[in-house]
Amino acid sequence: MGEQAQAVPLPPWRTPRKAPAARQPLSQDAIVETGLRVLDAEGFDALSMRRVAQELGTGPASLYAHVANKDELLDLLYDRVLAEVETPRADPGRWREQMRDLALHIYEVLSAHADIARVAMADIPSGPNALRITEAELAIMISGGVPPRIASWMIDRLNLYIAADVHEGAMYAARQRASGKDAGEFISDFFGRFGDYYRTLPEDRFPMMTAHVDDLLEGGGRVRFEFGLDLLLGGLARYGAPGDR
Amino acid sequence: MGEQAQAVPLPPWRTPRKAPAARQPLSQDAIVETGLRVLDAEGFDALSMRRVAQELGTGPASLYAHVANKDELLDLLYDRVLAEVETPRADPGRWREQMRDLALHIYEVLSAHADIARVAMADIPSGPNALRITEAELAIMISGGVPPRIASWMIDRLNLYIAADVHEGAMYAARQRASGKDAGEFISDFFGRFGDYYRTLPEDRFPMMTAHVDDLLEGGGRVRFEFGLDLLLGGLARYGAPGDR
DNA sequence: TTCGCTTGCGAACGATGTTCGTGCCGATGT
DNA sequence: ACATCGGCACGAACATCGTTCGCAAGCGAA
Numbered sequence: 001m002g003e004q005a006q007a008v009p010l011p012p013w014r015t016p017r018k019a020p021a022a023r024q025p026l027s028q029d030a031i032v033e034t035g036l037r038v039l040d041a042e043g044f045d046a047l048s049m050r051r052v053a054q055e056l057g058t059g060p061a062s063l064y065a066h067v068a069n070k071d072e073l074l075d076l077l078y079d080r081v082l083a084e085v086e087t088p089r090a091d092p093g094r095w096r097e098q099m100r101d102l103a104l105h106i107y108e109v110l111s112a113h114a115d116i117a118r119v120a121m122a123d124i125p126s127g128p129n130a131l132r133i134t135e136a137e138l139a140i141m142i143s144g145g146v147p148p149r150i151a152s153w154m155i156d157r158l159n160l161y162i163a164a165d166v167h168e169g170a171m172y173a174a175r176q177r178a179s180g181k182d183a184g185e186f187i188s189d190f191f192g193r194f195g196d197y198y199r200t201l202p203e204d205r206f207p208m209m210t211a212h213v214d215d216l217l218e219g220g221g222r223v224r225f226e227f228g229l230d231l232l233l234g235g236l237a238r239y240g241a242p243g244d245r
Numbered sequence: 246m247g248e249q250a251q252a253v254p255l256p257p258w259r260t261p262r263k264a265p266a267a268r269q270p271l272s273q274d275a276i277v278e279t280g281l282r283v284l285d286a287e288g289f290d291a292l293s294m295r296r297v298a299q300e301l302g303t304g305p306a307s308l309y310a311h312v313a314n315k316d317e318l319l320d321l322l323y324d325r326v327l328a329e330v331e332t333p334r335a336d337p338g339r340w341r342e343q344m345r346d347l348a349l350h351i352y353e354v355l356s357a358h359a360d361i362a363r364v365a366m367a368d369i370p371s372g373p374n375a376l377r378i379t380e381a382e383l384a385i386m387i388s389g390g391v392p393p394r395i396a397s398w399m400i401d402r403l404n405l406y407i408a409a410d411v412h413e414g415a416m417y418a419a420r421q422r423a424s425g426k427d428a429g430e431f432i433s434d435f436f437g438r439f440g441d442y443y444r445t446l447p448e449d450r451f452p453m454m455t456a457h458v459d460d461l462l463e464g465g466g467r468v469r470f471e472f473g474l475d476l477l478l479g480g481l482a483r484y485g486a487p488g489d490r
Numbered sequence: 491t492t493c494g495c496t497t498g499c500g501a502a503c504g505a506t507g508t509t510c511g512t513g514c515c516g517a518t519g520t
Numbered sequence: 521a522c523a524t525c526g527g528c529a530c531g532a533a534c535a536t537c538g539t540t541c542g543c544a545a546g547c548g549a550a
Contacts, residue, residue, distance in 0.1 A: 026498080049538060059499050060538080066497090070538065121366065121412060126442070131451065138453035149460040157473040164409030167366060197371070206376065208383035215394040228402040231480030238479055271529080294507060304530050305507080311528090315507065 026056065028066040032076045036113065039077065043174055044115035049073075074119045079127030081116045084109045087136035095144025095242075096233060102137065103158055103229055110166040114173050117166035125159075145242040158232060165225050172221075191217050271301060273311040277321045281358065284322065288419055289360035294318075319364045324372030326361045329354045332381035340389025340487075341478060347382065348403055348474055355411040359418050362411035370404075390487040403477060410470050417466075436462050 034055050039047050049060045049070060056062075067073045085106055088098055110117055134155060141151035176186040198206075198213045209216065219227075279300050284292050294315060298305045312318045330351055333343055355362055379400060386396035421431040443451075443458045454461065464472075 048536080050536085053499095059501095061500075061540080062498050064539075121409070121416075123416065126439075131446070131454065135451050135454050138457065142453060142457075148457045149463060152457060152460040153464065153469055153472050154476075156469060157476065160409050160413060160473070161406060164366070164405050164412075167409075168405060171366075171368065194371075201376070206380050208387060209376065209380050212383065212387075212393045212397060215397040218394060219398065224398055224401060227398050228405070228477070231399075231402065232473070232476045234480030234483055235476030235478070293505080295505085298530095304532095306509080306531075307529050309508075 026058065026062060026066065028076070030056065031063055031066055031073065032080050035073055035077050036080060039115050040113055043177055044118045044170070045174070047115075071123070075123065075127065078116060078119045078123075078125060079129045081109065081113050082125070082127065082129035082133060084112075085129065085133055087133055088140070090136070090139040090143045092143045092145070095140050095146065096236075098140045098144075099137065099158075100229065100233060102140070103162060104226070106133070107162050107166060107225060110162065111169060114166065114170040117163055117170050120163040121167050141241075146236070147240050150236070150239045150241065154232075154236060158229075161228060161232060165221070165228070169221050187220075271303065271307060271311065273321070275301065276308055276311055276318065277325050280318055280322050281325060284360050285358055288422055289363045289415070290419070292360075316368070320368065320372065323361060323364045323368075323370060324374045326354065326358050327370070327372065327374035327378060329357075330374065330378055332378055333385070335381070335384040335388045337388045337390070340385050340391070341481075343385045343389075344382070344403075345474065345478060347385070348407060349471070351378070352407050352411060352470060355407065356414060359411065359415040362408055362415050365408040366412050386486075391481070392485050395481070395484045395486065399477075399481060403474075406473060406477060410466070410473070414466050432465075 031052060035047060035052050038051055038055060042051075049063055052073075053060045053063055063073075067076070088102065091098060110120065137155045137158075138148075138151055141154065142148055146154070172187070172190075175190075176183055179186055181189065195213050195217055198209055198216065201210055203210050276297060280292060280297050283296055283300060287296075294305045294308055297318075298308055301307075308318075312321070333347065336343060355365065382400045382403075383393075383396055386399065387393055391399070417432070417435075420435075421428055424431055426434065440458050440462055443454055443461065446455055448455050
């Protein structure tokens with residue numbers, strides 16, 4: 001202790017190079033954590049190297065000592081989010097229920113950082129947490145009696161489906177952010193507009209759409225996600241998966 | 246005829262303002278068609294306003310008289326591609342087969358312009374061709390006996406699934422383009438690397454993945470797409486859809 | 491001490507989407 | 521036939537973006 005000069009007010013002509021910031025000395029973790037904060041607060045489009053650097057009280061060039069480029073930062077961000085996913089121990093008798101719960105859990109974790117899905121769809125996940133989750137899913141299904149190849153493909157399709165749905169949700173969220181309205185007003189406006197538009201379509205060329213406008217627009221993101229999830233799980237029955245009903 | 250002066254070599258001191266270009270006089274259609282050519286030949290990342298303008302022998306500002314902004318151009322591009330989708334007349338007895346064929350057909354049309362999926366996932370399709378396809382899908386399923394709300398949600402999930410899968414394929418294609426290798430070499434290299442990596446994982450923490458490496462990597466894009474498609478269609482059975490088996 | 495290496499960072503490069511101002515050209519009104 | 525006017529083409533510029541370069545400062549090893 002004591003090797004640093006005690007804090008003393010700077011001479012007024014010695015203008016401080018910056019707002020002192022007093023940040024931790026910059027590390028990959030700090031960069032990732034800051035990036036996640038920006039992503040959650042302002043969305044994918046606001047997530048730039050400059051924005052992250054500014055949040056850390058430095059310039060964009062400083063980041064490149066800890067991160068190869070933006071793509072690598074996005075990879076790290078994605079795995080950082082996947083770290084929040086808790087994987088259960090396989091219980092052979094309840095494989096279908098476990099898979100459904102896990103899929104919903106992943107859906108919720110990703111949705112909590114909605115715009116991360118723009119990243120998830122942009123590259124093949126191979127970080128440690130992605131591996132952990134894949135291993136858990138394989139264990140659940142194979143120990144439950146699903147043939148290994150079917151289980152492998154199922155995991156692939158499930159992850160694709162989850163990422164795509166969250167991605168779609170993030171699109172709506174981005175538009176809502178851009179519109180300035182609050183969430184409720186935005187979606188009722190949005191679907192109202194769509195409904196009005198559908199109803200003005202010529203009935204002779206669009207008999208089905210005009211007749212079933214309400215069905216087309218009914219149901220929010222969550223309900224539709226569960227519907228598709230149950231389709232995928234239900235379809236497994238004919239591929240040698242032990243059915244629980 | 247003859248109202249144009251016959252072609253004569255320009256005086257050498259009169260440098261032509263550009264390659265004479267002799268383009269058609271610029272229209273929304275010409276812009277969209279050119280954009281599609283760029284997209285197919287060089288991918289989504291190469292599709293810039295400047296690139297399209299250059300291809301048309303003009304500057305980027307000229308496009309904005311015919312197209313509001315890049316997003317609108319992408320919308321137009323997407324519907325232009327959907328125009329290539331042929332929609333069948335509904336045949337009530339074969340609704341499931343018709344839906345499967347139509348989904349595969351859409352998958353193929355989108356795959357032929359692979360990078361268009363980056364657009365498809367980025368906004369809610371509402372162009373005339375998207376409407377036409379939705380109407381056809383509704384007709385097939387409802388006339389086949391599927392309850393209207395289930396049919397509506399099914400269409401939503403199917404379109405999401407198709408777009409997501411083509412999108413994933415476009416990612417691989419983009420990486421392959423960037424790598425400079427040809428398609429075959431690229432995918433065998435790529436999956437070879439993944440397989441090698443999986444096999445080096447510690448067996449105690451990843452018993453499932455190390456044991457089933459081959460299953461995880463087996464099957465190309467098309468086979469997996471059909472697998473997921475059949476999961477979705479098969480899952481419909483429990484939602485009041487008349488089953489054909 | 492001196493060397494070398496990592497880290498921080500200001501400045502700059504090339505590229506992007508988009509806007510502004512200015513012409514031109516052809517249709518329209520008289 | 522001539523004047524006028526509106527839309528289209530387009531060069532230039534602006535604000536951003538990701539990324540690289542070159543240099544200064546700190547620090548551990550020799």
